[in-house]
Amino acid sequence: QQPVQSPQAVILREGEDAVINCSSSKALYSVHWYRQKHGEAPVFLMILLKGGEQKGHEKISASFNEKKQQSSLYLTASQLSYSGTYFCGTPNQAGTALIFGKGTTLSVSS
């Protein structure tokens, strides 16, 4: 079942912060976050495996609330290079492939 992402789009100025949410109606055991730029392949950002886990990658961090079946991606002091579409992915029923949310498009301007 496809995870639900919000918001659909975010427009920021450089230096501003943003939060992208990902939730699921079924139990979550892991959440993957990817960023895709136009016409390119998605790039892996991070994976969260345990409830309560938080991780960081440069000024991008994420949390995973297993009980609430949701994860949030935090982008701090955004840079122009952060522009793109962010997808969260959760394992399919077989636990092998990822099922992705519809994505959140982030546009950062100077």
Next chain:
Amino acid sequence: GAVVSQHPSWVICKSGTSVKIECRSLDFQATTMFWYRQFPKQSLMLMATSNEGSKATYEQGVEKDKFLINHASLTLSTLTVTSAHPEDSSFYICSARELPRQGSTRGYTFGSGTRLTVV
């Protein structure tokens, strides 16, 4: 790190012809690879799971005879779009996951994608 190579990057073909897309894991072995389809400004939709040495597992609604998948070796999976039609035009992306080494966690690596245009 794990690298997945996908070819071709783009292809234009005539209606009714078949197109083969290759996906290779360059520095790791992948018993399982995944094929996604993406329409403009939309999400990645899982089409099928490619299994080395056995039949692929297709997602509901994906035509097996239209999208033939072969995973003949631990580093190569191919997707053949048979009797292509304009509605098959899309961005096709493959993915694989290197098994985590002790103490590390790896995500899935994606190929660069193939933009298919059927005219």
